[in-house]
Structure formats: structure tokens, C-alpha cells
Amino acid sequence: MVRKSGAAVEKEKEAGVKTVGMIGLGIMGMPMSANLLKAGFGVVGYGGPRSNTEKIAALAPLGGQGARSPCEAAERSDVVVMVLPNVAALDEVIHGADGLLASGRSGLIAVEAGTFPIEDKLRAREALAAGGMVLLDCPISGTGAQAARKDLSIYGSGDPAAYERCVPVFQGFARSTYYLGEFGNGSKMKYVANLLVAIHNVSTAEAFVLGMKAGLDPETIYKVIGDGAGTSRMFEVRGPLMVKGEYEPATMKVDIWQKDMKIIGEFATKLGVPTPLFAASALLYTAAMAQGRGKQDTASVCAILEEWARFCREGQPS
Numbered sequence: 001m002v003r004k005s006g007a008a009v010e011k012e013k014e015a016g017v018k019t020v021g022m023i024g025l026g027i028m029g030m031p032m033s034a035n036l037l038k039a040g041f042g043v044v045g046y047g048g049p050r051s052n053t054e055k056i057a058a059l060a061p062l063g064g065q066g067a068r069s070p071c072e073a074a075e076r077s078d079v080v081v082m083v084l085p086n087v088a089a090l091d092e093v094i095h096g097a098d099g100l101l102a103s104g105r106s107g108l109i110a111v112e113a114g115t116f117p118i119e120d121k122l123r124a125r126e127a128l129a130a131g132g133m134v135l136l137d138c139p140i141s142g143t144g145a146q147a148a149r150k151d152l153s154i155y156g157s158g159d160p161a162a163y164e165r166c167v168p169v170f171q172g173f174a175r176s177t178y179y180l181g182e183f184g185n186g187s188k189m190k191y192v193a194n195l196l197v198a199i200h201n202v203s204t205a206e207a208f209v210l211g212m213k214a215g216l217d218p219e220t221i222y223k224v225i226g227d228g229a230g231t232s233r234m235f236e237v238r239g240p241l242m243v244k245g246e247y248e249p250a251t252m253k254v255d256i257w258q259k260d261m262k263i264i265g266e267f268a269t270k271l272g273v274p275t276p277l278f279a280a281s282a283l284l285y286t287a288a289m290a291q292g293r294g295k296q297d298t299a300s301v302c303a304i305l306e307e308w309a310r311f312c313r314e315g316q317p318s
Contacts, residue, residue, distance in 0.1 A: 017169055018042060021077030023070050023093055025055035027144035027251065029083040032173040035150050037063045039172035046073045048089070069098030074105050079169055081111045085256055087120045094124055106132030109162045113140045115194065115260050118184045125183060134162045137183050139190035140174070143237055143251035151175050157186035191264045195278050198261060200234035202281040205302035208242045213311045218243040238299040245303065245313060247296035254285060255294035261285060
């Protein structure tokens with residue numbers, strides 16, 4: 001884990017990165033931008049082709065500025081952070097007519113913070129390198145709710161000098177940051193983390209449904225289990241949503257999570273590693289999609305298990 005004194009971080013900030021380009025202003029990018037602004041960085045945000053005007057309007061009251069394209073965000077920033085939903089969006093941000101390569105910013109550091117196949121990130125790194133730019137593989141561990149609380153972890157990998165330059169930026173929106181070595185190691189660690197997230201989220205739902213059908217109050221389950229050996233980070237983060245039985249707005253949408261599940265499953269298969277618990281958890285997320293819960297939080301697997309258990313909460317239609 002990289003730790004620096006407050007004085008060292010301030011000195012580096014003065015000499016280095018002053019403005020961050022945030023490409024992607026959704027569940028993660030918007031609260032990350034808010035925390036960067038609170039930390040004293042300038043933020044130039046781009047919210048995507050379909051909702052840029054709306055996203056920029058939401059960023060402005062926080063003190064951020066808007067960009068009309070990834071190209072403009074790069075031109076006006078020292079470092080660009082990309083928080084994107086899929087590989088197609090990544091390709092467009094890099095190669096599009098108004099993408100990063102069009103900026104001609106030789107020496108620009110771009111941080112790819114999503115969960116994508118390593119092969120796609122390597123392809124993106126090669127394309128940016130041809131334009132004189134450096135791409136870091138730095139996936140983020142945490143939900144939208146955790147992003148709002150600055151409770152994220154960064155799994156950094158790639159060029160060590162570029163990573164060091166970005167550490168003050170990471171500390172502006174994350175609780176911890178780890179340098180894991182060669183490019184791609186950040187993604188590998190994120191796959192491991194998200195395998196556990198997938199399992200722990202479902203096990204949390206399973207525990208709540210068991211307790212509730214046995215007659216226990218969900219708030220009491222959350223309080224008591226959260227204080228004992230059975231707790232987990234997902235129990236703590238997703239438990240409150242399961243207590244209320246309310247899964248919107250989402251901190252991680254089921255349809256986006258399906259992308260992560262596919263990546264992890266293919267990665268494990270390629271390595272020949274059996275993942276029986278992960279495979280079992282996948283059934284619940286698929287069921288949530290089938291029931292039209294794609295835009296709900298992944299905690300909605302609790303509702304799926306309630307139905308399978310023929311359990312109906314008091315006050316809900318049977």
C-alpha cells in the first residue's frame with residue numbers, strides 16, 4: 001500500500017496535477033468528482049454522448065466544469081480518469097473523432113478505472129502509447145454509496161512513475177490505493193475482489209431471508225449480525241437496502257454487474273480454476289435480470305430469494 005505524508009501529497013499536488021478530467025459522470029464518476037473538488041482539485045467532466053448536458057448541469061453546483069467531448073476534457077486536464085460502463089464506451093472515448101487521441105496530448109496520463117477484460121485494456125494502452133500517452137490499469141473497488149463516502153480502494157498497475165504522479169488524485173477520492181506492479185495486475189486483483197462481492201452479496205441476502213422467514217426483524221438482523229463474526233463488507237454495505245426492501249436508486253445495477261460476472265467467469269475458466277460458489281451466485285443475478293430488475297441494485301437478489309422461499313414481508317402484496 002502506498003502511503004505518503006500530508007505534506008508530501010500537498011507538495012506533489014502543487015508541482016503536479018491540478019485539474020482532473022473525469023470521463024463518466026454516473027454512479028461512480030459523479031461522487032468521485034465531488035470528492036476531488038472537496039480535496040482542492042479542479043474537475044473537468046464529460047458525461048457521455050447521451051446525457052452530457054444533464055450530467056454537466058449536475059456537476060456545476062459542486063464546482064466542476066463541463067467538457068463537450070473526451071478530447072476537450074483531455075485538453076483541459078493534467079490527468080484523465082475514465083469510469084465507463086463497457087468496452088464499447090472505452091473504445092469510443094479513445095478512438096472517436098473527439099476522443100483522447102484526437103487531443104494530441106503527448107505525455108497525458110489516462111487512468112482506466114473500470115472492470116474490463118485485460119486484453120481490451122492492453123489494446124487501449126497500445127493505442128494511447130502510439131499517441132504518446134500513458135494508460136494505467138487502476139480498477140476501483142467499491143459501490144456508488146462508498147464513492148460518496150470516499151470509501152473506495154484503488155488497485156493500481158502499470159507505469160510506476162505515472163502511478164506515483166496520480167497518487168494524490170487517488171487520495172482525493174479513495175480511502176486506500178495499492179500499487180500492484182505490471183499493467184493488468186490491477187484488473188486481476190479486481191476480479192478476485194468482485195468474485196467475493198458476488199458471493200457475499202448473495203450470502204447476505206440468503207441470511208436475511210432465512211432470518212426473516214424465521215420471524216426475526218430485518219433491522220435487528222442487520223444490527224446483531226453486523227456486530228459479530230458473520231458480518232462482511234457486503235453485509236454492511238448492501239444490508240441496509242435489504243432491510244428496507246428498496247433497491248432504487250442503485251449503487252451497482254444488476255445489468256452492469258452481469259458484465260463483471262462474465263469477465264470473472266471467463267478469466268477463471270481460462271486459468272482452469274473451479275469457482276463453484278461464484279457459479280452458484282450467478283443464478284441469482286440471472287434471475288434478477290429475468291424479473292426485470294436490471295436497473296435495480298444488486299442487493300435485489302434478496303427479493304429473488306424471498307420469492308423462492310415463498311416469504312412475503314408484512315405490508316407487501318402476497
